[in-house]
Amino acid sequence: MELANTLSQDGESRGGVLAHLERLETQVSRSRKKMEEPQSAQAEESALGTRIHELRRLRDKLRAEVKQHQASVKASTTNVEPDQTLEITEQESLKRKRENVKAILQAYRFTGISGKLTSRGVCVCISTAFEGNLLDSYFVDLVMRKPLQIHHHSIPVFIPLEEISAKYLQTNIQHFLFTLCEYLNAYSGRKYQADRLQSDFEAFLAGPLQRNSLCNLLSFTYKAEPEGQFFPFCARLLYKDLTTTLPTDVTVTYQGTDALSTTQEEQRAAHEDLFFTKPLHQVFTSFARKGDKLDMSLVS
Amino acid sequence: MDETVSEFFRRTILKIPLTEMMTILKTWNFLSENQLQTVNFRQRKESLVQDLVLLCEENRASLNDAALLDIIYTQFHRHQKVWDVFQMSKGPGEDTDLFDMEQFKSSFKKILKRALKNVTVSFRDAEENAVWIRIAWGTQYGKPNQYKPAYVVYYSQTPYAFTSSSQLKSNLPLLGQALTIASKHHQIVKMDLRSRYLDSLKAIVFKQYNQTFETHNSTTPLQERSLGLDINMDSRIIHENKTEKERVQRVTQEIFGDYPQPRLEFAQYKLETKFKSDLNGGILAEREEPLRCLVKFSSPHLLEALKSLAPAGIADAPLSPLLTCIPNKGMNYFKIRDK
Numbered sequence: 001m002e003l004a005n006t007l008s009q010d011g012e013s014r015g016g017v018l019a020h021l022e023r024l025e026t027q028v029s030r031s032r033k034k035m036e037e038p039q040s041a042q043a044e045e046s047a048l049g050t051r052i053h054e055l056r057r058l059r060d061k062l063r064a065e066v067k068q069h070q071a072s073v074k075a076s077t078t079n080v081e082p083d084q085t086l087e088i089t090e091q092e093s094l095k096r097k098r099e100n101v102k103a104i105l106q107a108y109r110f111t112g113i114s115g116k117l118t119s120r121g122v123c124v125c126i127s128t129a130f131e132g133n134l135l136d137s138y139f140v141d142l143v144m145r146k147p148l149q150i151h152h153h154s155i156p157v158f159i160p161l162e163e164i165s166a167k168y169l170q171t172n173i174q175h176f177l178f179t180l181c182e183y184l185n186a187y188s189g190r191k192y193q194a195d196r197l198q199s200d201f202e203a204f205l206a207g208p209l210q211r212n213s214l215c216n217l218l219s220f221t222y223k224a225e226p227e228g229q230f231f232p233f234c235a236r237l238l239y240k241d242l243t244t245t246l247p248t249d250v251t252v253t254y255q256g257t258d259a260l261s262t263t264q265e266e267q268r269a270a271h272e273d274l275f276f277t278k279p280l281h282q283v284f285t286s287f288a289r290k291g292d293k294l295d296m297s298l299v300s
Numbered sequence: 301m302d303e304t305v306s307e308f309f310r311r312t313i314l315k316i317p318l319t320e321m322m323t324i325l326k327t328w329n330f331l332s333e334n335q336l337q338t339v340n341f342r343q344r345k346e347s348l349v350q351d352l353v354l355l356c357e358e359n360r361a362s363l364n365d366a367a368l369l370d371i372i373y374t375q376f377h378r379h380q381k382v383w384d385v386f387q388m389s390k391g392p393g394e395d396t397d398l399f400d401m402e403q404f405k406s407s408f409k410k411i412l413k414r415a416l417k418n419v420t421v422s423f424r425d426a427e428e429n430a431v432w433i434r435i436a437w438g439t440q441y442g443k444p445n446q447y448k449p450a451y452v453v454y455y456s457q458t459p460y461a462f463t464s465s466s467q468l469k470s471n472l473p474l475l476g477q478a479l480t481i482a483s484k485h486h487q488i489v490k491m492d493l494r495s496r497y498l499d500s501l502k503a504i505v506f507k508q509y510n511q512t513f514e515t516h517n518s519t520t521p522l523q524e525r526s527l528g529l530d531i532n533m534d535s536r537i538i539h540e541n542k543t544e545k546e547r548v549q550r551v552t553q554e555i556f557g558d559y560p561q562p563r564l565e566f567a568q569y570k571l572e573t574k575f576k577s578d579l580n581g582g583i584l585a586e587r588e589e590p591l592r593c594l595v596k597f598s599s600p601h602l603l604e605a606l607k608s609l610a611p612a613g614i615a616d617a618p619l620s621p622l623l624t625c626i627p628n629k630g631m632n633y634f635k636i637r638d639k
Binding site for chain 1: 456
């Protein structure tokens with residue numbers, strides 16, 4: 001060893017014969033190991049392979065046994081009471097079908113017009129909606145007779161039902177229902193807007209909202225900012241067309257005693273436009289939102 | 301405060317029963333919470349009324365405030381008055397009714413004041429876009445009589461108005477005119493319908509009394525009507541004419557429906573008909589002139605009573621159409637003549 005140590009300082013070529021032999025020895029043993037590895041791996045592989053075959057055979061055997069068992073069970077049950085089990089499942093499926101149909105019939109009200117046959121005719125249900133909100137439902141109970149008659153109904157007295165039925169009930173029942181639907185949906189929509197304004201934006205109004213039964217004339221004094229005690233504008237909305245939810249006439253006047261400045265005039269004109277084009281409560285929602293933002297003037 | 305106004309306050313507050321005093325005063329909303337707290341509501345009514353009148357004086361109450369209190373009292377005690385119904389009509393092809401409540405009120409008042417200088421007109425808004433109007437009539441030279449006012453209840457954009465029967469009948473045409481013009485109608489006609497029950501009258505003319513409708517969404521199925529028989533009844537007891545009873549039930553249900561009947565106190569039939577008889581001869585059968593008589597049916601709840609007649613076995617089913625047509629036709633005064 002001492003010889004090796006002293007000699008290693010001079011490099012490999014100097015190591016001497018012993019060192020060289022050592023190196024060769026390790027090389028051989030390494031290569032031998034490498035040659036043995038695939039052999040052992042191969043042995044392992046083959047062992048595993050046989051194991052896999054065995055397991056597969058066992059699995060197939062068990063599968064066959066299970067199938068056999070199932071078949072024998074089925075055979076035994078079918079021999080006992082075949083009809084009853086069939087009946088029960090038929091009954092169940094019929095029941096499910098019936099429930100399904102009932103549910104569909106109930107869901108029909110979401111289409112806006114639905115009906116149910118009665119002993120004397122049909123009871124039509126008109127379900128109104130506005131902006132995706134389901135509102136009140138109204139009913140017309142018709143008697144199938146010549147001439148067609150309305151037995152009773154829940155249409156409000158200020159909706160021109162007599163007019164509409166005089167025009168269409170006997171000649172074109174579809175048109176009758178669609179026209180009625182138009183009037184009722186528009187009324188519901190207008191009422192919804194007025195109710196929203198009264199309940200959600202009380203702070204923006206000075207005094208109560210003036211309205212009427214059809215909600216086709218609305219009058220109110222308001223401000224466009226949530227803060228402040230001054231209510232500078234007075235609006236008057238007329239809905240001359242009873243089949244629409246947006247006004248046909250809008251007048252916004254400035255209430256202040258001092259002269260109208262240009263910004264206020266711009267505001268006034270802008271508000272008029274807003275009331276014409278957007279539903280009432282949405283206009284006030286935008287007023288409320290403007291109050292949250294700082295530099296609205298720059299954005300608009 | 302004027303002596304007469306003060307007296308008017310005293311008599312109006314005196315009318316209010318003690319049990320309702322607080323509620324009515326709060327609805328009136330003229331005396332503040334603090335003021336009401338200073339009053340002893342447990343004392344004798346006379347002294348309570350005196351205290352309240354003093355408070356009204358403090359607040360400088362006007363005749364209009366007193367009239368408003370009177371309206372509220374009447375709203376709470378609407379059954380104390382007998383109500384008539386008027387029907388208005390428009391011309392054909394009229395524009396959409398853009399009813400403005402403020403315009404209506406000012407127009408109504410103006411028309412009355414123009415015709416009769418001495419008149420007090422007061423308004424109170426009510427639910428469902430309706431208005432209660434109180435009118436105290438005066439004469440050319442006399443101040444309005446505050447103790448015999450007329451009331452009108454009007455639902456906007458409808459053709460109907462309900463009026464308390466005014467003692468002063470001469471002012472009725474003027475009232476009708478004011479109503480018609482202010483609500484932008486052309487004609488007004490008095491209906492043959494009268495009752496103490498204002499809400500029932502409303503239900504009848506607005507056709508709101510039958511509000512049960514068949515839908516797929518209703519969970520209760522059409523119930524089989526029982527004959528009122530107890531299930532626990534002795535099985536040895538048999539109903540002889542079961543089919544007839546069932547028929548009567550069915551017919552009654554078809555005519556009167558399942559809904560609660562509107563409340564009326566009477567139906568009156570003025571007959572001017574010739575006597576009709578199955579028998580030949582008899583003194584009355586030979587009579588050429590029609591007989592004049594008045595038949596009046598009275599009841600605390602007439603329609604429910606009529607509904608129970610046939611099931612109770614007192615009358616045959618179906619009942620005479622003269623009796624069953626009352627809510628449909630909106631009439632409880634009939635004049636029947638030979639055709």
